[in-house]
Structures are given as structure tokens and as C-alpha cells.
Amino acid sequence: MSVPRLEIRLDRIHHNAKTLVDRLAPLGIGVIGVTKAALGLPEIARELLSAGVTRIGDARIENIERMKRARLSCEFTLIRSPMISQAERVVANAEVSHNTEIEVVERLSACAQTQGRTHGVLLMVELGDLREGILPAQLPGFVDQILRLPNIAFRGIGTNLACQNGVSPDQENMNALSSLADSLEATFGLEVETVSGGNSANLGWALSTTDAGRVNALRLGEAILLGRDPLHRKAIDGLYTDAFTLVAEVIECKRKPTKPWGELGQAAFGPVKARTDCGLISQAILALGRQDIDPDGLEAPDGMEILGASSDHLVLDTGPTSPAIGSEVMFLLNYSALLRAMTSPFVTRVVATQGERESQLPA
Numbered sequence: 001m002s003v004p005r006l007e008i009r010l011d012r013i014h015h016n017a018k019t020l021v022d023r024l025a026p027l028g029i030g031v032i033g034v035t036k037a038a039l040g041l042p043e044i045a046r047e048l049l050s051a052g053v054t055r056i057g058d059a060r061i062e063n064i065e066r067m068k069r070a071r072l073s074c075e076f077t078l079i080r081s082p083m084i085s086q087a088e089r090v091v092a093n094a095e096v097s098h099n100t101e102i103e104v105v106e107r108l109s110a111c112a113q114t115q116g117r118t119h120g121v122l123l124m125v126e127l128g129d130l131r132e133g134i135l136p137a138q139l140p141g142f143v144d145q146i147l148r149l150p151n152i153a154f155r156g157i158g159t160n161l162a163c164q165n166g167v168s169p170d171q172e173n174m175n176a177l178s179s180l181a182d183s184l185e186a187t188f189g190l191e192v193e194t195v196s197g198g199n200s201a202n203l204g205w206a207l208s209t210t211d212a213g214r215v216n217a218l219r220l221g222e223a224i225l226l227g228r229d230p231l232h233r234k235a236i237d238g239l240y241t242d243a244f245t246l247v248a249e250v251i252e253c254k255r256k257p258t259k260p261w262g263e264l265g266q267a268a269f270g271p272v273k274a275r276t277d278c279g280l281i282s283q284a285i286l287a288l289g290r291q292d293i294d295p296d297g298l299e300a301p302d303g304m305e306i307l308g309a310s311s312d313h314l315v316l317d318t319g320p321t322s323p324a325i326g327s328e329v330m331f332l333l334n335y336s337a338l339l340r341a342m343t344s345p346f347v348t349r350v351v352a353t354q355g356e357r358e359s360q361l362p363a
């Protein structure tokens with residue numbers, strides 16, 4: 001098999017998705033599966049749907065188009081505000097989009113009229129994390145405007161926390177979102193069908209609350225794909241953290257001193273942290289670099305340590321072992337490394353329904 005490669009275990013993704021769907025169902029919360037870290041890989045989207053995810057969300061219209069071409073049939077939501085330049089494609093391929101700018105919704109309305117479709121609009125509300133969102137005080141005025149636009153269906157409201165400033169979802173900000181839904185219904189006599197509470201960082205709140213209020217959807221990417229809660233990057237109980245693994249090949253392995261010699265300036269990617277001298281170590285180079293992964297987001301096998309990475313080389317202290325030239329080393333990835341590995345044209349993606357690897361899920 002070609003290297004470097006990202007091995008994707010669909011059975012583990014299915015398990016993670018189904019576990020979260022089952023845990024959230026009693027709260028009346030449905031799961032919108034977020035596929036952007038997997039570039040909308042249709043095999044993954046199909047697995048999410050078979051695990052009980054009701055809708056698919058992605059931040060890029062290109063990924064949604066890819067899933068549509070693969071004949072996936074479900075409701076697709078574009079979870080990043082549409083670029084106005086892509087409005088036509090958004091209306092043609094996504095049933096719903098997240099919005100915060102009236103010019104964009106006006107353009108979506110015009111395109112929807114031309115295409116003879118209705119486009120669903122979910123309005124994102126700013127609740128403190130200071131990324132996308134309409135300020136709560138301006139929400140009623142915004143709703144009033146979009147209700148007048150032809151071929152636009154108001155579908156609900158949502159918020160996104162924990163991404164820009166790490167603001168934690170909690171009972172207070174989730175109650176604020178619920179109240180906004182109630183007051184829009186009272187003011188306009190309409191139904192706020194979807195109240196989309198947030199991303200994987202909301203799970204800590206959702207799985208400990210007894211009252212989800214009006215929140216009836218969460219958009220989950222990282223929790224399903226990597227089994228982790230992004231607020232603390234802790235593994236979520238009962239989920240696999242190794243549905244994705246990255247395999248790279250050893251191209252050099254030699255005993256070398258721990259300490260560099262010569263006058264020291266900056267390395268290719270900035271200052272290097274000084275190392276304590278441990279004499280000779282076994283140092284391996286893998287054919288993998290920053291173009292393919294985020295080296296800070298890789299977890300080396302037990303006993304090995306990542307010493308650094310440049311564009312095309314990943315340098316490892318291999319500890320007591322000396323891997324053979326041409327042998328393979330396997331890593332776990334965090335979200336950042338996964339994004340890069342999915343995007344690199346040099347990394348082959350291998351989708352498997354099962355594999356020989358031992359399960360790391362506690363029984």
C-alpha cells in the first residue's frame with residue numbers, strides 16, 4: 001500500500017456517531033454530522049447517515065457538491081456563511097445555509113427564484129465567542145427582513161462557541177439561545193424549527209444538562225471523527241480516538257548525537273527548543289512533512305518522540321528500537337493534523353470497514 005496514507009476505519013466512525021446519536025436522543029437533540037475535516041468524503045457521510053445522523057453539514061460548498069455527486073440523499077446544510085460569489089451553487093446544492101449578512105440572503109433569494117427552488121436559512125447568533133453571528137439585539141430586525149424575501153424559508157437559529165475565543169457552552173448561553181427562539185415565535189407568530197446549539201464543544205454541556213431547552217440540534221465533527229471533546233481535547237467516554245491513523249515510511253535511520261553542532265540560528269520553521277544531551281540516540285527520518293500534516297498534532301507510537309519537522313521530513317527519536325529502512329510507523333492524529341492529511345495531495349486515503357488493528361476502545 002502506498003505511503004504516506006491515512007487509514008480510515010468506517011466501523012469506528014459508525015460506532016462514535018451512533019453512540020452520540022443515542023446519548024443525545026433522550027434530550028430531544030438530533031445530530032448534524034459535520035464532514036468538513038474529511039473533505040466531504042462520501043463513504044464517511046454515508047456511514048454517519050446509517051448511524052442515525054439526520055442531516056449533514058459542511059463548511060464548503062465543494063464538499064457538499066462532492067457528496068451530492070455521490071448520490072447521498074439527505075438534507076445538506078452549509079455551515080459557513082455563503083460567499084456571495086457562490087450563492088448560485090449554494091442554492092443549487094445545499095437545502096439550508098447558515099447566514100449573518102442580509103446582502104447574502106438577498107442574493108440567495110434571487111438565485112432561488114431563478115432556479116425555482118426554496119432555500120432554507122438558519123441565522124447564526126453571536127453569543128460571546130466573537131466569530132460569526134448576528135448580535136441578539138439585531139436578530140428580530142434581521143428576521144423581519146428575511147421573512148419578506150421570496151423563495152427563502154426561515155428555518156431557525158444557531159450559535160457557534162468555543163472556536164475563536166474558547167467560550168464554553170453552558171446553561172446560561174444555551175438558555176439565551178432558547179429564549180431567542182421563544183421570543184421570535186412570540187413576535188412573528190412563526191415556528192423556529194431548528195435551534196442548532198453548537199459543535200462538539202457543546203457535548204460537555206449537553207451530556208450533563210437535564211434541560212436542553214429549545215436546543216434540538218448539535219453539529220458534530222471532531223467528536224464523531226476523533227472521539228474527542230475540543231474544549232479539553234479529552235477522549236470522550238466510550239468512543240474511539242483512532243478511527244483515523246497516519247502511516248509513514250522510514251527513509252533514514254542512524255545513531256546520531258542529541259545535540260546539533262555549529263553556530264545556531266533559526267531552523268526552517270522558526271526557533272528550535274534546546275534539548276538535553278543524551279549522547280547518541282536512534283534517529284529516524286520519515287517521508288512526511290508539514291505539507292502533509294501538522295507535526296504538533298501527531299502522536300508517535302509508545303517509546304518514540306517527534307523531534308521536529310520541515311516541509312518534507314519528520315524526524316523521530318525512535319528510542320530503543322531502530323526501524324528498518326522502508327518500514328512503516330503509525331501515528332494518531334489530532335484535528336489539525338487530520339485536516340492537513342486529508343488535504344495533502346501526497347497522502348493516500350484508505351477507507352476500511354474493519355482492520356486487524358487492536359481496538360483501543362475500553363470494553
Ligand SMILES: *Cc1c(COP(=O)(O)O)cnc(C)c1O
Binds near residue numbers: 059
Ligand atoms: C466546524 C464546525 C462545526 C463542527 O465542529 P466540531 O468541533 O468538529 O464538532 C460546527 N459548526 C460550525 C459552524 C463549524 O464551522
